[in-house]
Amino acid sequence: MVLLKFHGGCQQIGMSCVEIETQERRILLDCGMSPDNNSIPQIDDKNIDAVIVSHAHLDHCGAIPFYKFKKIYCTHPTADLMYLTWKDTLNLTKSFKEEDIQYAMESIETLNYYEEKKISENIKFKFYNAGHILGSASIYLEVDGKKILYTGDINEGPSRTLLPADTDIDEIDVLIIESTYGSPLDIKPSRKTLEKQLIEEISETIENGGKVIIPVFAIGRAQEILLIINNYMRSGKLKNVPIYTDGSLIHATSVYLSYVNWLNPKVKNMIESGINPFGDVKKADEKLVFNKNEPCIIVSTSGMVQGGPILKYLKLLKDPKNKIILTGYQAEGTLGRALEEGVKEIQPFKNKIPVRGNVVKIEFSAHGDYNSLVRYIKKIPKPEKAIVMHGERYQSLSFAMTIWKTLKIPTYVPVKGTILPI
Ligand SMILES: [Zn+2]
Ligand SMILES: [Zn+2]
Structure with missing residues (x-):
C-alpha cells in the first residue's frame, strides 16, 4: 500500500510538503516554508529516506x-x-545556522531532466521541465507500481527565459497539481500585453526625465524583467538609459547564465553569439542613481518591497517625476501592498517619505493562469485520480471542480494532516 501524507501546501501557497510512505520507504516531495509567517512543516526527519525538490522557491x-x-x-x-x-532566509530569519546550509548542500544529489533515478527496488523517479523558473521540475514517480505526477509550480505558456512545461508525460495514475490561478476568475492578460504595458510605463517616465524603480523577486521575475527591458532597448523601441541592479538577483542572474542549456533556445543562441540577454548586471553605484539628474531604471529585490536593497531607493518617490512599478503579487502587510493601496507616506527606515511619484502594478507571473492550467490537464495523460494543492482555499476547491467537470475523475483537496491511500 502507498500512503500520501500532506504536511503543508494544502489550501495555501506556502510550505508545500507531501510525504509518500510505502512499507519500506518514506520520501518527501518538497519541504517548503510559508513566506508570510515563516512557518514550516512538522517532520520527523530521522524517518525520511529522501527529499525530492521541485524547484528553488x-x-x-x-x-x-x-x-x-x-x-x-x-x-x-x-x-x-x-x-x-x-542564504537569503538565513540573513532574514537567523532561524538556522550556516552549518545547516552546508549539511544540506552536502546531502544533495543532482539530476538532469528525464534522467531516471532508482531510490529502492520499488521506487524510481525522474524530473520533467515545469517551465516555472530555471531548473524547475515536475516530479514523476513510480512507487510500488503506482505512477504519480507531482507538478510543482508549472507554467504551460511561453516565457522569455524558459521553455513551457512538458506535457508529453508517461501515463499517470495519480496527479498532484498546483492551483495558484485555479479559479475561472483567474484569467490573466497575455505576456505580450503585459510586456507592452511595462515598456509604455517605463517610456513615459523616462521621457519626462524621471527614474523608474522596479522591485522584483530574485529568482525568475528579475531575469524575465531584465530580458524584456534589454530586448526593447536593443531593438530601439525603448530609449537607452542606464539600468542599475541591486540585491540577490545579481547572484541569481549569474546562475541563469551558468546554465545556458537549461534556458529557452532563443536566449541560449543570444548568449552563444556574444549578447548578454540580461544586460550588464552588477551592483548599482548609488552615487550615480541619486546624484545624476538623468533618467534611469533600477531593478532590485525584494519583490514585495519588504526588506532588501529596494528600500534604499524608495526615497526617489519623493519626486513626482519618478515611478515605482510593482511586478508581482503583493502580500498583505507588505510595503508593496501598502504602496499598491495608495499610501501617501512610507517609512522604510527612520525617516518618513512622502509618496509623490507614481505607483503602477503590472502583474507578471511564473504560473500559468486558469486557462493555461486547463490546457495542461487536457494535454497530459488522463490520471485515475487528482489531488489539488498550492492555491488559496477558493482556488483549490474551484480547480478541483474544474478537474471533475473536465476529466470526470475523483478529485481531492487535502488539508494539512490528510492521509490518503492510493
Ligand atoms: Zn515557485
Ligand atoms: Zn510555489
Whole structure:
C-alpha cells in the first residue's frame, strides 16, 4: 500500500510538503516554508529516506535547513539557486545556522531532466521541465507500481527565459497539481500585453526625465524583467538609459547564465553569439542613481518591497517625476501592498517619505493562469485520480471542480494532516 501524507501546501501557497510512505520507504516531495509567517512543516526527519525538490522557491525548499535529511534530490540549477534561497532566509530569519546550509548542500544529489533515478527496488523517479523558473521540475514517480505526477509550480505558456512545461508525460495514475490561478476568475492578460504595458510605463517616465524603480523577486521575475527591458532597448523601441541592479538577483542572474542549456533556445543562441540577454548586471553605484539628474531604471529585490536593497531607493518617490512599478503579487502587510493601496507616506527606515511619484502594478507571473492550467490537464495523460494543492482555499476547491467537470475523475483537496491511500 502507498500512503500520501500532506504536511503543508494544502489550501495555501506556502510550505508545500507531501510525504509518500510505502512499507519500506518514506520520501518527501518538497519541504517548503510559508513566506508570510515563516512557518514550516512538522517532520520527523530521522524517518525520511529522501527529499525530492521541485524547484528553488522558498515555499518548496525553505524548510530543508531546519532538518537533517540524509538525501536531497533536485536538478543541477535548483541546487545552485536553493543555496541562494537558503542564504537569503538565513540573513532574514537567523532561524538556522550556516552549518545547516552546508549539511544540506552536502546531502544533495543532482539530476538532469528525464534522467531516471532508482531510490529502492520499488521506487524510481525522474524530473520533467515545469517551465516555472530555471531548473524547475515536475516530479514523476513510480512507487510500488503506482505512477504519480507531482507538478510543482508549472507554467504551460511561453516565457522569455524558459521553455513551457512538458506535457508529453508517461501515463499517470495519480496527479498532484498546483492551483495558484485555479479559479475561472483567474484569467490573466497575455505576456505580450503585459510586456507592452511595462515598456509604455517605463517610456513615459523616462521621457519626462524621471527614474523608474522596479522591485522584483530574485529568482525568475528579475531575469524575465531584465530580458524584456534589454530586448526593447536593443531593438530601439525603448530609449537607452542606464539600468542599475541591486540585491540577490545579481547572484541569481549569474546562475541563469551558468546554465545556458537549461534556458529557452532563443536566449541560449543570444548568449552563444556574444549578447548578454540580461544586460550588464552588477551592483548599482548609488552615487550615480541619486546624484545624476538623468533618467534611469533600477531593478532590485525584494519583490514585495519588504526588506532588501529596494528600500534604499524608495526615497526617489519623493519626486513626482519618478515611478515605482510593482511586478508581482503583493502580500498583505507588505510595503508593496501598502504602496499598491495608495499610501501617501512610507517609512522604510527612520525617516518618513512622502509618496509623490507614481505607483503602477503590472502583474507578471511564473504560473500559468486558469486557462493555461486547463490546457495542461487536457494535454497530459488522463490520471485515475487528482489531488489539488498550492492555491488559496477558493482556488483549490474551484480547480478541483474544474478537474471533475473536465476529466470526470475523483478529485481531492487535502488539508494539512490528510492521509490518503492510493
Ligand atoms: Zn515557485
Ligand atoms: Zn510555489
